[in-house]
Amino acid sequence: MIQTDICIIGAGPVGQFAVFEAGLLKLRCHLVDALPQVGGQLSEIYPQKPIYDIPGYPTIKAQELVDNLTEQIKPFNPTYTLGERLDAVEKTATGFNLRTSDGTEIDCKVVVIAGGLGCFEPRKPPLKEIANFEGKGVSYMVKDPELFRDKNVILAGGGDSALDWTIELSKIAKKITLVHRNETFRGAPDSADKVFELAKEGKINLLLKSNLESISGNGKLNSVKIKGADKSEMEIEADYLIPLFGLSPKLGPIADWGLSIHKNQIEVNTTDYSTNVPGIYAIGDINTYPGKLKLILCGFHEAALMAQSAFKHIYPEKHLSFKYTTVNGIESF
Numbered sequence: 555m556i557q558t559d560i561c562i563i564g565a566g567p568v569g570q571f572a573v574f575e576a577g578l579l580k581l582r583c584h585l586v587d588a589l590p591q592v593g594g595q596l597s598e599i600y601p602q603k604p605i606y607d608i609p610g611y612p613t614i615k616a617q618e619l620v621d622n623l624t625e626q627i628k629p630f631n632p633t634y635t636l637g638e639r640l641d642a643v644e645k646t647a648t649g650f651n652l653r654t655s656d657g658t659e660i661d662c663k664v665v666v667i668a669g670g671l672g673c674f675e676p677r678k679p680p681l682k683e684i685a686n687f688e689g690k691g692v693s694y695m696v697k698d699p700e701l702f703r704d705k706n707v708i709l710a711g712g713g714d715s716a717l718d719w720t721i722e723l724s725k726i727a728k729k730i731t732l733v734h735r736n737e738t739f740r741g742a743p744d745s746a747d748k749v750f751e752l753a754k755e756g757k758i759n760l761l762l763k764s765n766l767e768s769i770s771g772n773g774k775l776n777s778v779k780i781k782g783a784d785k786s787e788m789e790i791e792a793d794y795l796i797p798l799f800g801l802s803p804k805l806g807p808i809a810d811w812g813l814s815i816h817k818n819q820i821e822v823n824t825t826d827y828s829t830n831v832p833g834i835y836a837i838g839d840i841n842t843y844p845g846k847l848k849l850i851l852c853g854f855h856e857a858a859l860m861a862q863s864a865f866k867h868i869y870p871e872k873h874l875s876f877k878y879t880t881v882n883g884i885e886s887f
């Protein structure tokens with residue numbers, strides 16, 4: 555069981571910066587994210603795009619901002635549960651008990667929801683048997699590449715994730731097949747060139763103008779049938795199938811936690827970004843209030859005010875005096 559002062563749901567830029575603001579007040583944080591990496595929309599949707607409205611940076615690439623935030627919060631030793639969705643929140647005598655999709659339990663005094671647009675749910679191929687094989691050979695993300703060492707792996711998709719993982723896993727898998735419905739890729743041209751090169755060298759099996767047709771196995775994935783645009787069919791043995799058709803955000807389980815929700819966003823009090831449930835705050839894109847702007851810098855401001863209020867919630871008897879970092883510096887713990 556993980557124990558912490560604040561559990562932050564969502565490791566996007568706002569969740570990350572909340573660790574910093576809480577850390578200044580010596581509050582420990584644990585971050586949970588359904589994605590296998592930190593950075594939220596920035597890392598998942600637009601890592602290479604330049605952002606122009608982060609104060610102090612005339613321009614900064616989205617992934618660089620995420621990397622800087624990761625560095626900035628290191629002194630406060632945040633802990634992470636990545637690749638797991640936060641499913642359930644229960645009130646306890648001392649705060650909250652939280653549970654993830656993989657059964658990880660977290661005990662905390664305060665919950666901060668920094669869930670952005672919600673959980674990014676994978677777009678699944680329309681194969682009627684697929685649900686029976688999820689976790690038994692079918693996986694929609696790569697959490698630990700080592701799982702695929704010396705295995706027969708089929709990837710499907712034409713975007714950056716499909717290309718990048720084809721290249722990475724080709725270094726360790728026994729056999730890699732990439733299935734894509736078109737002849738060209740949506741992903742970065744450099745990565746597409748690399749994939750074509752790997753196919754030419756015989757290091758991967760590249761099936762273009764092809765679609766997943768069906769999957770079969772006995773309790774565990776065994777083979778995948780693939781159909782070409784010319785109606786030809788082939789069955790390929792597979793230990794794993796990784797369809798990478800993109801992600802779409804859904805509010806998900808947060809909708810069931812008794813919070814006041816308006817149009818898929820959590821209503822908050824703008825004095826401290828608290829919700830209608832004492833001890834639960836909502837910051838960043840996930841919240842709504844009159845005049846709300848879904849901007850990273852607005853989320854940073856909300857994180858600062860939330861941390862002050864969370865401190866008072868945890869230690870109602872303690873006096874909190876406001877101090878600049880230029881005066882106190884950063885005290886790591």
Ligand SMILES: Cc1cc2nc3c(=O)[nH]c(=O)nc-3n(C[C@H](O)[C@H](O)[C@H](O)COP(=O)(O)OP(=O)(O)OC[C@H]3O[C@@H](n4cnc5c(N)ncnc54)[C@H](O)[C@@H]3O)c2cc1C
Nearest residue numbers: 564566567568587588594595640669670672838839849850
């Ligand atoms: C293409 C594009 C360009 C943009 N450009 C700019 C810009 O120039 N300037 C600017 O300020 N903003 C920009 N934005 C908006 C900016 O990205 C968002 O305001 C910002 O990402 C919000 O950060 P966040 O931390 O609140 O949420 P997010 O970045 O959405 O992160 C939320 C995280 O919470 C996780 N999550 C949600 N629910 C759960 C759950 N139940 N369990 C576990 N994890 C969960 C999600 O997986 C996600 O990783 C842009 C957005 C897009 C899409």
